[in-house]
Amino acid sequence: MAELRRILGIDPGSRKTGFGIIESGRYHPTYIVSGVIRVEKYSGAERLKNIFESVGQLLDQYQPDVLAIEKVFVYKNPKSAITLGQARGVILCAAALKGVPIMEYTPTQIKSTIVGKGHAGKTQVQFMVQNLLALTAPPQEDAADALACALCHDRYMSLGIDPQELSKGSRF
Template sequence: MASVRILGLDPGLRNTGWGVIEADGNRLRVIADGVVRSDDTLSLAERLSQLYDGVAQVIAAYAPDEAAVEETFVNRNPLSTLKLGQARGVSLLVPARHGLPVAEYQPSQVKKAVVGTGAAAKEQVQMMIRTLLPGCMIASPDAADALAVAVCHAHHRASAQTLGQAILQAELKQAGKRRR
């Protein structure tokens, strides 16, 4: 199984966290992490453009093979939810425009994959990211969340590959029995 480079994104209009990891089987290694920031004195369109350019620069710099984006939760303020959704749209669009497959995960899925429970606190997620990715220097809480999204995707894709291999083996075994 070849290693794969995964870009995790934690969308936000003010700060979009990003993290790039490399998954080689069960081994995970951090490549880099950071935050793309937008200037809140600019118009919404200009801010979304800043996010687009920033995520595109991350993709150009680190050449990921796949991307994973955290799904948006709905909060009490409909306008804030709408703006967050637009930032999330940019986070989905940029990797897709660069030809990357993009997976989406709910916050509870990410927490469960990293900590073991979908109700984990942010501090627990950050602690586990430091444990799972030794030596990582987390740039911010948004970057930690993005690394968690990447780790979640690495776990899900490994499980899917294992399941796919098991199904293939079972089908080959069944085909061998039919030939006899």
């Protein structure tokens, strides 16, 4: 039997950060936990502190083997990208301090791996995550995105594909 590995998926956000943990290495990935770190009521550095501490608690409690995180996507608003980058930074720092390896995936990589098309909508991602993990109900949007990130990492590892090579332009 393959070695079990625990994957913490993160969908970073400056107001809501989704997280999802799966265990893989058996026939199908197994759902462990998911949720949303909500920091809307805080401002500035307090938000970042709360994200950092919450991710640290998840890392301590669930002891994941790897953290899979969505890369920053800049579309129109550079200010939003900077704020999101700060949230990602404290998440990456929390994982690095705990010695947890970090894998990064673009939104397109995640959606194409889980749904089959890189520009899938939130509802499609929720539906596929629910089905892939045999959940009784669809997870909340941010938690579904985080679980999709974890499932994407699991898929790449099960196929023996290095995701960093894919981001350089190669295809599978």
